[in-house]
Amino acid sequence: MKILKEIIWPLVAVVAAFIVGGIVILMLGDNPIEAYRLLLSSSFGSLRDVGWMLHYATPLIFTGLAVAVALRCGLLNIGAEGQLYVAAFAAAWVGIKFGGTIVTVGTDHQNWSWASLPAILLVPMCIAAAIIAGAVWGGIPGVLKAKFGSHEVINTIMLNFIGIALVSYFTQYYYKIPGDPILQTAPIGENATIPQLSSFIPGLPADVPLNVAFLLAILACIAVYIFLWKTKWGYELRAVGQNPSAAEYGGISPKKQIILAMTISGALAGMVGIGEVLGTRHNFYNGFSAEWGFLGIAVALLGRNHPLGVFVAAIFFGVLLRGEIFVDAFTSKVSKDLGWVLQAIIILFVACLQKYSRK
Amino acid sequence: MGEIFTLALLFSSLRLATPLIFAALGGLFSERSGVINIALEGLMLAGAFTAAVVTYQVGDPYIGVLAGVAAGAFLAFIYAVACIKFEADQVVAGMAINFLMIGLPALISGAIYDSSGSTPQIDKILQLPDFYNRISIATIVALALVPVCWWIMYKTPFGLRIRATGENPDAAETAGVNVIRLRYVAVTISGVLAGLGGAYLSIGQSSLFTRNMTAGRGFIALAALILAKWRPVPVLGACLFFGLTEALSIQIQGASWAKIGGEEIPVQFIQIIPYLLTIIVLAGFIGLSRAPKALGIPYSKED
Numbered sequence: 001m002k003i004l005k006e007i008i009w010p011l012v013a014v015v016a017a018f019i020v021g022g023i024v025i026l027m028l029g030d031n032p033i034e035a036y037r038l039l040l041s042s043s044f045g046s047l048r049d050v051g052w053m054l055h056y057a058t059p060l061i062f063t064g065l066a067v068a069v070a071l072r073c074g075l076l077n078i079g080a081e082g083q084l085y086v087a088a089f090a091a092a093w094v095g096i097k098f099g100g101t102i103v104t105v106g107t108d109h110q111n112w113s114w115a116s117l118p119a120i121l122l123v124p125m126c127i128a129a130a131i132i133a134g135a136v137w138g139g140i141p142g143v144l145k146a147k148f149g150s151h152e153v154i155n156t157i158m159l160n161f162i163g164i165a166l167v168s169y170f171t172q173y174y175y176k177i178p179g180d181p182i183l184q185t186a187p188i189g190e191n192a193t194i195p196q197l198s199s200f201i202p203g204l205p206a207d208v209p210l211n212v213a214f215l216l217a218i219l220a221c222i223a224v225y226i227f228l229w230k231t232k233w234g235y236e237l238r239a240v241g242q243n244p245s246a247a248e249y250g251g252i253s254p255k256k257q258i259i260l261a262m263t264i265s266g267a268l269a270g271m272v273g274i275g276e277v278l279g280t281r282h283n284f285y286n287g288f289s290a291e292w293g294f295l296g297i298a299v300a301l302l303g304r305n306h307p308l309g310v311f312v313a314a315i316f317f318g319v320l321l322r323g324e325i326f327v328d329a330f331t332s333k334v335s336k337d338l339g340w341v342l343q344a345i346i347i348l349f350v351a352c353l354q355k356y357s358r359k
Numbered sequence: 360m361g362e363i364f365t366l367a368l369l370f371s372s373l374r375l376a377t378p379l380i381f382a383a384l385g386g387l388f389s390e391r392s393g394v395i396n397i398a399l400e401g402l403m404l405a406g407a408f409t410a411a412v413v414t415y416q417v418g419d420p421y422i423g424v425l426a427g428v429a430a431g432a433f434l435a436f437i438y439a440v441a442c443i444k445f446e447a448d449q450v451v452a453g454m455a456i457n458f459l460m461i462g463l464p465a466l467i468s469g470a471i472y473d474s475s476g477s478t479p480q481i482d483k484i485l486q487l488p489d490f491y492n493r494i495s496i497a498t499i500v501a502l503a504l505v506p507v508c509w510w511i512m513y514k515t516p517f518g519l520r521i522r523a524t525g526e527n528p529d530a531a532e533t534a535g536v537n538v539i540r541l542r543y544v545a546v547t548i549s550g551v552l553a554g555l556g557g558a559y560l561s562i563g564q565s566s567l568f569t570r571n572m573t574a575g576r577g578f579i580a581l582a583a584l585i586l587a588k589w590r591p592v593p594v595l596g597a598c599l600f601f602g603l604t605e606a607l608s609i610q611i612q613g614a615s616w617a618k619i620g621g622e623e624i625p626v627q628f629i630q631i632i633p634y635l636l637t638i639i640v641l642a643g644f645i646g647l648s649r650a651p652k653a654l655g656i657p658y659s660k661e662d
Contacts, residue, residue, distance in 0.1 A: 352452070
């Protein structure tokens with residue numbers, strides 16, 4: 001019964017969003033049943049489809065967890081987007097500097113790296129760089145909230161703009177291959193890359209970019225569950241989220257928990273950089289995120305801020321992201337922006353229904 | 360250095376500040392009544408898209424502006440229903456409105472114009488007029504709105520009720536203010552003004568709507584509001600300052616004066632000034648910025 005109570009309102013929100021979305025599709029002059037059928041078949045039609053869908057879901061698991069951990073402490077982290085940008089750049093920087101990257105400009109071969117480390121050292125270093133950079137960028141608004149009481153929502157929005165501008169600056173002036181028209185860094189070293197799952201799973205085509213980061217995302221879900229419900233720090237974090245003054249009365253420092261929650265939140269958002277830089281693109285590309293940081297808010301809300309819920313919600317959004325491309329291509333009127341509209345309606349419904357689920 | 364502060368830069372700053380002034384003044388009404396308005400971005404997009412489409416279809420920019428204003432007001436009303444009637448988390452509901460306005464305009468223009476990236480271009484003569492090719496009529500309206508908003512906020516009973524509701528809704532209700540209705544009105548006004556700002560973007564500053572064309576201006580307007588400590592006249596100052604930083608970051612690209620010791624100033628460093636300043640002000644380093652006391656708290660009579 002408890003589980004039913006937890007999932008009933010998110011389900012109502014999803015169904016309501018699909019009904020509203022269906023009306024929109026109808027008004028645009030297309031068949032909603034056909035659009036939704038395409039949405040599903042493009043994610044579950046074959047192993048290849050499932051692989052792509054999970055690839056789309058992977059960054060959302062991380063950002064969903066990030067937003068969920070902060071929300072458990074009563075904080076809304078709108079800054080996951082900036083955190084994952086900074087983190088992805090940090091991972092790429094380590095991958096270049098310690099990966100033996102040699103850049104060819106004309107006939108000139110320039111060595112941009114300080115060292116060429118083996119994979120066993122380099123991959124963990126890149127992963128650590130992403131996590132630490134994300135943690136710092138998330139921790140700043142945490143510290144600002146704890147020390148000065150300034151609102152984390154505004155600060156995380158501001159830090160999104162600042163973080164994205166800063167990494168674009170470093171990319172443009174220091175790490176872009178001269179002459180490259182695209183704002184992206186030089187490639188990371190071979191030893192910094194992580195394998196695609198297609199090299200382990202027979203039948204999964206090699207063009208599916210799903211990589212080891214997906215397994216890390218599952219581990220992150222388990223780790224967040226253990227942290228929140230099986231450790232003292234997690235308990236204290238949730239206590240602050242439920243009632244800061246009662247927690248303080250009970251000897252828990254809300255300030256410490258606020259900084260902790262935002263730091264962990266930023267670290268989780270930063271982990272998006274692992275799959276994208278080490279697994280998929282093998283460099284930092286300015287514009288690599290499809291607003292995953294913001295989608296994380298929807299994922300966390302729909303997943304009721306629980307790791308298992310976040311996982312399921314991320315899969316659901318993975319289906320939307322995978323499917324919207326097909327809906328775009330195979331219907332006459334509906335473009336791939338349908339996904340945005342459905343997401344927005346889901347968030348709005350979940351936000352409105354929360355009043356009832358609290359009772 | 361003398362070349363930097365030319366008349367052209369002044370006009371460019373005014374032009375870029377105009378949509379910010381509209382949106383920030385809109386946010387002022389909503390936030391002074393106690394409703395956070397992170398949806399300014401989406402409300403601006405609603406105004407921009409509707410104004411561009413209606414102007415193109417009807418061939419009259421003023422009808423386009425009215426339609427943009429109506430769209431902003433309508434969307435703001437939906438936001439108000441979520442925040443006031445359903446007591447939704449205002450930040451979350453606001454983000455939903457922003458997401459909706461990334462997707463919905465593209466979906467609609469994709470269906471009617473077969474182009475989800477932008478709406479068709481309107482004729483030059485259908486754009487909102489400029490005086491002396493320099494100052495848009497919208498800029499003049501925006502500048503005129505500042506004293507009007509000040510007067511409403513501080514010299515009329517309506518303004519007093521808004522401020523009272525944002526500070527202490529229970530006391531306001533006891534004193535005879537209909538808090539719920541007042542908040543609906545205040546949030547809808549914010550949609551009207553943000554819609555105006557958006558309309559100026561699409562049919563004043565440019566001649567068509569492009570996907571996500573506000574590019575964070577709603578958030579900048581919000582930052583200006585915070586920087587101005589939720590007061591109309593300082594809002595103007597903050598918006599002009601942000602307009603100046605944007606004008607500078609446009610001019611700086613490739614400009615000969617934009618060098619310090621032979622190195623060019625990266626445009627990104629100028630772009631982040633408004634955001635950095637907002638964080639610094641929020642942290643209380645430049646005087647305390649105190650939000651309306653009841654900001655973000657849903658009001659229900661039973662309490």
